[in-house]
Amino acid sequence: METPLFTYPFSIGLMFIVSFLLVVTCIWLAALSKSDRKLILKKIPGPASLKAIGETFMEALLHRKIFRKNPVLGYMHTSLAFGWFLLIVVGHLEAAVHYHTFSFPLWKSIFFRYAEPAPATGFAGHFFATSMDFLLLLILSGVGLAYYKRFNSRAFGMKKTTQLKVGDRIALTALWLIFPLRLIAEGVSAGLHRNGSFLTQPTGNLLAAILPLPLLEKPVWWAYSCALGVFFVAMPVSRYMHIPVEVLLIFLRRYGVRSQKHVNGYTRVQVFSCSRCGICLDSCQMNHANIRNTQSVYVLKQIRGRRLSDEQLFNCLLCGRCQKDCPVGIDLNDIRITQRIESTAEYNSTYDYLKNGPSPQADVVYFAGCMTHLTPSIKKSMQKLLNYAQVNYWFMDEHKAPCCGRPLIQAGQLEAAQKLIANNRDKIMQSGARTLVVSCPICYKVFSEDYKLPNVRVMHHAEYLLELVNQGLLPVHNSPKRVVYHDPCELGRGSGIYDQPRQLLGQYVELITMKHEKEDAFCCGGSLSNIKISMQERDRIRDHVLEEFQQYRPDQVVTACPLCKKTFTKGTEVEVRDLAEIVWESVSQQIIAAQPPVKQLEPEEVPS
Amino acid sequence: MSKPKKVITIGGGVAGTEVSSLLAELGYDVTLIEKNSQTGGKLNGWSHLFPTGRPAAQVAEFLQHKVQRNSFKTICQTDVSQVVFGNGSFLVKTSGDERLPADAVVISTGFDIFDATRKEEYGYSVYENVITSVDLENRLKAGAPITTAAGNKPCRIAFIHCVGSRDEKCGNHHCSKVCCVTGVKQATELAKQLPQAEIFCFYMDLRMFGLPYESMYREAQEKYNIQFIRGRLSEAAENADGTLQIKAEDTLSGRPLKMQVDLVVLLVGMVPGKNTAHMADLFELQREPNGFLQTEDPHLFKNRSSRKGVFLAGTCTGPMTVDETLDHARSAALDIHHYLQNK
Numbered sequence: 001m002e003t004p005l006f007t008y009p010f011s012i013g014l015m016f017i018v019s020f021l022l023v024v025t026c027i028w029l030a031a032l033s034k035s036d037r038k039l040i041l042k043k044i045p046g047p048a049s050l051k052a053i054g055e056t057f058m059e060a061l062l063h064r065k066i067f068r069k070n071p072v073l074g075y076m077h078t079s080l081a082f083g084w085f086l087l088i089v090v091g092h093l094e095a096a097v098h099y100h101t102f103s104f105p106l107w108k109s110i111f112f113r114y115a116e117p118a119p120a121t122g123f124a125g126h127f128f129a130t131s132m133d134f135l136l137l138l139i140l141s142g143v144g145l146a147y148y149k150r151f152n153s154r155a156f157g158m159k160k161t162t163q164l165k166v167g168d169r170i171a172l173t174a175l176w177l178i179f180p181l182r183l184i185a186e187g188v189s190a191g192l193h194r195n196g197s198f199l200t201q202p203t204g205n206l207l208a209a210i211l212p213l214p215l216l217e218k219p220v221w222w223a224y225s226c227a228l229g230v231f232f233v234a235m236p237v238s239r240y241m242h243i244p245v246e247v248l249l250i251f252l253r254r255y256g257v258r259s260q261k262h263v264n265g266y267t268r269v270q271v272f273s274c275s276r277c278g279i280c281l282d283s284c285q286m287n288h289a290n291i292r293n294t295q296s297v298y299v300l301k302q303i304r305g306r307r308l309s310d311e312q313l314f315n316c317l318l319c320g321r322c323q324k325d326c327p328v329g330i331d332l333n334d335i336r337i338t339q340r341i342e343s344t345a346e347y348n349s350t351y352d353y354l355k356n357g358p359s360p361q362a363d364v365v366y367f368a369g370c371m372t373h374l375t376p377s378i379k380k381s382m383q384k385l386l387n388y389a390q391v392n393y394w395f396m397d398e399h400k401a402p403c404c405g406r407p408l409i410q411a412g413q414l415e416a417a418q419k420l421i422a423n424n425r426d427k428i429m430q431s432g433a434r435t436l437v438v439s440c441p442i443c444y445k446v447f448s449e450d451y452k453l454p455n456v457r458v459m460h461h462a463e464y465l466l467e468l469v470n471q472g473l474l475p476v477h478n479s480p481k482r483v484v485y486h487d488p489c490e491l492g493r494g495s496g497i498y499d500q501p502r503q504l505l506g507q508y509v510e511l512i513t514m515k516h517e518k519e520d521a522f523c524c525g526g527s528l529s530n531i532k533i534s535m536q537e538r539d540r541i542r543d544h545v546l547e548e549f550q551q552y553r554p555d556q557v558v559t560a561c562p563l564c565k566k567t568f569t570k571g572t573e574v575e576v577r578d579l580a581e582i583v584w585e586s587v588s589q590q591i592i593a594a595q596p597p598v599k600q601l602e603p604e605e606v607p608s
Numbered sequence: 609m610s611k612p613k614k615v616i617t618i619g620g621g622v623a624g625t626e627v628s629s630l631l632a633e634l635g636y637d638v639t640l641i642e643k644n645s646q647t648g649g650k651l652n653g654w655s656h657l658f659p660t661g662r663p664a665a666q667v668a669e670f671l672q673h674k675v676q677r678n679s680f681k682t683i684c685q686t687d688v689s690q691v692v693f694g695n696g697s698f699l700v701k702t703s704g705d706e707r708l709p710a711d712a713v714v715i716s717t718g719f720d721i722f723d724a725t726r727k728e729e730y731g732y733s734v735y736e737n738v739i740t741s742v743d744l745e746n747r748l749k750a751g752a753p754i755t756t757a758a759g760n761k762p763c764r765i766a767f768i769h770c771v772g773s774r775d776e777k778c779g780n781h782h783c784s785k786v787c788c789v790t791g792v793k794q795a796t797e798l799a800k801q802l803p804q805a806e807i808f809c810f811y812m813d814l815r816m817f818g819l820p821y822e823s824m825y826r827e828a829q830e831k832y833n834i835q836f837i838r839g840r841l842s843e844a845a846e847n848a849d850g851t852l853q854i855k856a857e858d859t860l861s862g863r864p865l866k867m868q869v870d871l872v873v874l875l876v877g878m879v880p881g882k883n884t885a886h887m888a889d890l891f892e893l894q895r896e897p898n899g900f901l902q903t904e905d906p907h908l909f910k911n912r913s914s915r916k917g918v919f920l921a922g923t924c925t926g927p928m929t930v931d932e933t934l935d936h937a938r939s940a941a942l943d944i945h946h947y948l949q950n951k
């Protein structure tokens with residue numbers, strides 16, 4: 001049989017998308033650093049590739065993570081992606097078995113029922129015909145759900161769904177048409193040639209009863225092929241680019257490529273990997289302040305379209321809740337910070353007034369941080385505890401020291417931050433200390449990730465106090481107070497420290513377990529990273545969090561971040577404390593209890 | 609003559625006692641509900657009043673005389689627990705299980721003092737030598753000499769204006785109006801008591817709105833050598849010897865400033881009282897964005913709430929001096945009188 005004309009839209013579309021993907025992949029790989037490219041070349045022949053294949057299967061086809069988050073949504077994605085994948089593979093096998101070879105023109109497997117009008121024979125023929133119908137049915141059920149979701153996203157446990165642009169509309173319409181058209185095309189052929197199975201044959205019979213099939217056969221196959229072709233051509237300007245690009249992302253990630261502090265090929269790959277599933281919309285607390293256009297999915301979309309406004313870019317808490325939920329595993333926080341660095345005119349202070357005298361020698365350096373200086377009770381508790389445990393420490397920023405640099409990085413001022421970092425790093429290294437203790441999770445994050453302090457352990461005071469307790473240097477005493485522990489974003493999701501604060505706290509008070517804690521913890525709303533939000537909007541975000549705390553009727557709200565403490569204190573009558581304060585309160589009470597009682601003077605003895 | 613109409617006053621501070629006295633004098637059947645054990649409100653804790661320097665106790669005594677003369681019913685240590693709205697009348701239920709009918713209600717629940725621990729960076733209740741203007745006033749009233757926590761005479765004292773007022777971060781946008789002049793008054797009193805001490809006031813801008821206030825301010829500078837520095841305090845830190853290191857920016861010279869002082873006095877602002885908020889809920893009244901009760905018209909009907917028959921007197925509607933509170937209470941009495949006459 002000659003190649004029918006109607007297959008051309010499909011073939012041209014396919015050729016287009018394949019060449020397009022090859023070109024962009026090359027461009028993106030070229031935009032990686034040399035070391036990244038070396039890394040990839042080195043790892044391609046290794047186990048990383050196998051793991052990437054496995055992950056592609058689990059995530060890009062089976063969508064395991066979406067399943068976990070939301071089974072109905074997961075089924076929709078799986079039935080479409082995995083169903084389509086199998087349809088291609090099984091279709092190909094069917095053709096290969098039929099022709100007894102793998103070398104046949106591609107169109108013959110895609111349009112098999114047209115190419116081979118004879119009814120299926122033998123076990124293999126029936127098996128394949130039934131399987132293909134079954135797969136088509138599976139996909140159609142997914143398409144049906146997708147229709148339903150567009151009109152009723154609440155049924156999926158999702159409050160919002162993303163808005164569509166022209167490219168998306170075209171691609172979406174094409175995608176929605178592909179499978180119904182395939183059913184009709186195969187149905188028409190089945191009606192004419194009786195080569196269908198349990199789904200296509202009855203469809204064909206039904207159509208035969210009402211329509212002049214011989215006239216229709218070519219046009220419906222044309223329509224099917226056109227839908228495929230349009231889908232492929234519209235793909236680069238639609239969200240469906242995520243289908244192939246996510247695979248690339250999985251491979252690059254497995255090869256060890258990571259986000260940098262500047263936009264590179266990996267950033268582009270991540271941006272195009274977003275499927276706009278909208279899961280991140282539901283995670284975002286900006287909703288509580290009625291801010292609904294700055295969430296990650298929108299930011300990625302605007303980066304793609306090069307239309308990102310500062311308003312959107314900076315109106316975000318960098319709390320990381322969306323990143324934790326993103327099924328594609330995009331580094332949403334890093335992308336936003338990188339983008340901020342790119343879009344910010346550098347603050348051009350030389351900081352040459354920063355001088356470094358000789359640092360005193362000490363075993364431990366204590367860095368309270370700017371925020372802790374605004375919550376002096378935390379600072380004071382730490383000083384008392386360190387003194388009590390007789391730690392040989394140097395309070396580095398007691399009188400003056402620059403900021404740790406993290407807030408500048410979050411605001412996009414990387415170069416300025418690096419000057420502060422260099423200054424602080426010198427001081428720490430000069431002191432000869434092996435441990436750096438910080439009271440603020442924001443500082444913790446930058447000291448442990450950006451400072452490069454060889455042979456120095458960076459510890460948040462939650463970890464360090466726990467160590468002192470475990471070494472017996474601080475007494476413990478359990479009080480009957482019931483408290484909730486609030487995980488600060490930068491310590492929890494940002495640095496993965498969930499257990500040490502709880503272990504420490506558990507020795508002093510009774511800890512209540514909450515619904516939203518650890519990875520799912522809320523942001524207090526006070527985040528320094530958002531420089532666009534108003535105070536009233538922050539308050540709404542905070543009040544929402546406090547409402548959850550209230551449900552557990554705690555005696556105290558405990559956190560491990562001066563900023564969280566400040567934020568919550570303003571919104572509640574319940575006592576808000578930092579871990580260090582809880583420990584010091586308990587230790588100081590025991591010191592008092594251990595002292596011999598003061599002798600009471602009789603009234604007449606009172607010296608006048 | 610028919611039975612006198614009934615008025616309930618909620619809150620027995622300066623405004624509540626004054627409005628009750630006047631209405632009783634006009635022949636109404638007044639009941640005053642006070643949550644504390646004693647009427648008189650915060651005036652009882654003040655030492656001397658600006659701008660005259662008259663002992664607060666004298667004014668309190670005058671008001672008390674009026675109360676006694678007009679002998680209306682006062683229920684102390686009682687809260688309002690529920691309100692039932694009738695047709696132009698009210699039924700007020702109290703925590704003491706009383707059910708009091710009323711033809712009109714006056715809300716005079718006043719203000720609360722801003723809780724300075726919410727501004728932790730200033731170190732109140734963390735550092736012993738950080739006190740509030742209310743603490744200072746109470747100490748002045750008690751007649752005790754003003755010392756540091758260690759019992760020494762303070763050599764350097766800093767007054768900090770606008771603590772908890774005009775501060776978005778505290779959620780309070782409003783100016784509390786009275787603290788600037790209170791600061792001038794207290795600084796002058798300290799200068800008299802401790803002539804050797806250096807006294808500084810850190811302000812954003814000085815609001816000397818009353819006729820004699822400007823002269824008080826001038827006198828504070830010229831006669832008592834009090835130094836006024838335009839700049840907002842950023843934080844206070846404690847030195848090992850208990851003295852305080854304060855950081856601010858001198859916004860006139862544009863330079864960051866650090867200073868060591870022995871005593872810090874925070875001029876705490878006025879915030880809508882908890883009880884005021886409670887009344888707004890019970891009576892379903894509109895509040896201003898800053899939380900004070902909304903008046904029916906800011907020019908013409910400053911004693912009427914958003915609900916007919918519920919009147920407002922004093923600082924539940926916003927910051928006022930003692931004198932202004934008395935004026936507001938008196939105009940409330942007159943407004944209620946007209947209302948009840950025409951009812």
Ligand code: SF4
Pocket residue numbers: 273274275276277278279280281296297300325326327328329330332
């Ligand atoms: S960023 Fe992640 S969670 Fe958000 S829409 Fe894209 S893929 Fe979904």
Ligand code: SF4
Pocket residue numbers: 283284285286294295296315316317318319320321322323332
């Ligand atoms: S980081 Fe937080 S605030 Fe920002 S978009 Fe994600 S969930 Fe929303």
Ligand code: SF4
Pocket residue numbers: 769770771773774782783784785786787788789812813814815875877
């Ligand atoms: S009166 Fe003065 S100190 Fe008080 S809030 Fe207004 S400006 Fe600030």
